[in-house]
Amino acid sequence: MTERGPGQAPDHSALYVFAVCDAPDPAAFAGLPGVAAGEPLRRLPFGELTAIVQTVRAADFTDEVWQARMADRDELERYARAHHDVVSAVAASCPTVPLPLATLYHGEDRARQALLDETERFRTALERTAGHSEWGVKVYAAEPPVTDPGPAPPRPETPAGRSRPAPGAGLAYLERKRGVQARRERRHEDALRLAETVDASFGMIAAAGRRLRLHAPELVGKGRVQVLNATYLVAEDRGAALQELIRTLRDATGARIEVSGPWVPYSFVGQV
Structure with a gap:
């Protein structure tokens, strides 16, 4: 135009x-x-x-x-x-x-x-x-430090000057490494579940919603990860229900939930 x-x-x-x-x-x-x-x-x-x-x-x-x-x-x-x-x-x-x-x-x-x-x-x-406002919702989960499995244990010297692996050392190292990877995968799955839980909960009181691109890690801040960046179209007479939902989700999930609004519904006037 x-x-x-x-x-x-x-x-x-x-x-x-x-x-x-x-x-x-x-x-x-x-x-x-x-x-x-x-x-x-x-x-x-x-x-x-x-x-x-x-x-x-x-x-x-x-x-x-x-x-x-x-x-x-x-x-x-x-x-x-x-x-x-x-x-x-x-x-x-x-x-x-x-x-x-x-x-x-x-x-x-x-x-x-x-x-x-x-x-x-x-x-x-x-x-x-008409009669609705836009609310932005950002959800962050704590990002615990990943434990480094560390280097493989030193190998003792043989009498002839040649080294050999300590019994079971390689297997223990691989197990530690697998454990780190498994924890990463669990945290990723937990983040997905958290995002779905919050999104579904807001969807129950919103007339419409949009999930936006997550912010890059450098914009989020050290020690946390953004799992949901969304915006919702909420009827103005549901303001009390919205605030109660926010309190409930914060208590139930322990996640950091940032809410901004009410705004003019910029994000929803083009979806017609």
Whole structure:
């Protein structure tokens, strides 16, 4: 849906679209700067729905400029936060479908037609996520140190100066090595069971769920391993049940369970 291109004139404008919603309250986003200081946020009706938009300089969103911005962590975070602030404010007043960061069109007519073409998808997403929030769940298991079986025991010297294995030494070494491997395999199986237990438990109270890619070990921290990275769509009236489930799982599993939210359901508006 994003229209972006090189070589836009400095004074050429584009329309940045933050979200699509039902009957938004203008007071919900009044005063927010959006992504273009000095340009007011406004509503753009299309059919029975409304988009929240802002006029921006097209030259600020060419492919070249946007790629450079994505390479600058601070700058990208600034835009992402500004986008999220608008979406969150609107979602607090009515059911909302957030659009991806930097969704732009060259003019209101093109934006309105493109959004009209997606009306059915937006309507389905609004109906699915109304009254729901997104919750992120990360589960970590302790990673105990692996015992090294150590080198094979030294072999005693024979009278002739030749060494020979101590009786049973090689077998004992292999048994220790097999024991280390068996413990690794058991920990892996335990981690899988823990992930399935937590995921199934959240699935019982969530309207939908998504399991995401696990974080790399270097991002998780020393001494623990991430076994589940997931997000769930939970009805707002099930907040108490959610908190009780978290306490129960922590007590029952002993695992570290990190929960974040509630969020606007970014992860579930595209699954329609």
